[in-house]
Amino acid sequence: MDLAVALTALAVIVPVELPDKTFIATLVLATKFRPSLVWVGVGLAFGVQTAIAVTLGGLVSRLPQTPVAVVVAILFTVGAVLLWRSAANAEQEEAETEEEFSTKVSTGATGFRAVGTSFLVLFLAEWGDLSQLFTAGLAARTGEPLSVFVGAWAALLLVAAAATVLGRVLLTRMRLSTVRRVGAVVCGLLAVLAVLEVAGVDLPI
Numbered sequence: 001m002d003l004a005v006a007l008t009a010l011a012v013i014v015p016v017e018l019p020d021k022t023f024i025a026t027l028v029l030a031t032k033f034r035p036s037l038v039w040v041g042v043g044l045a046f047g048v049q050t051a052i053a054v055t056l057g058g059l060v061s062r063l064p065q066t067p068v069a070v071v072v073a074i075l076f077t078v079g080a081v082l083l084w085r086s087a088a089n090a091e092q093e094e095a096e097t098e099e100e101f102s103t104k105v106s107t108g109a110t111g112f113r114a115v116g117t118s119f120l121v122l123f124l125a126e127w128g129d130l131s132q133l134f135t136a137g138l139a140a141r142t143g144e145p146l147s148v149f150v151g152a153w154a155a156l157l158l159v160a161a162a163a164t165v166l167g168r169v170l171l172t173r174m175r176l177s178t179v180r181r182v183g184a185v186v187c188g189l190l191a192v193l194a195v196l197e198v199a200g201v202d203l204p205i
Helices: 003-017 021-032 035-060 065-104 111-125 130-142 145-173 176-198
Strands: none
Touching (some): 003 130, 003 145, 021 035
């Protein structure tokens, strides 16, 4: 396990996932069910999604290094552009997403039913989002799927905990537009690292 790779994955996924649809879905679920049960269900869903992403990234990492680095650089560049461009409408999107999930989830579930509902809502909410693509990209670039899995899943569990316990407070205290711009900068830096790798520069991660 490479600690530097795991920490890189954590640092990338947190700012990308905080303003994401899944964060809002977790917040809504925590208003319907017991927050601890929501966290377990959401965490399990994130774990499965992350495992699939790093598996795909690990398979891609077996391809020739230069084409992989090019694809990863493009991936992070596109992600940076999308995050930056969407920052201006972040608050409006948050309100619309919250309303969407509020109508989908009914109250009353307890125990395993609450865990299962939380798992299904998050598991089906959004496949192929930026956090999953970045997780696969990091696994492909580093060739360290286990390390990326640990860091990415830890990031998602941290975000899920923040959503279940402090979600409403965070939304009133932080500007989602700023969070998205931070995520865009992080993705931009990773794109630069991938370009340097294509150029043959020896990198630590």
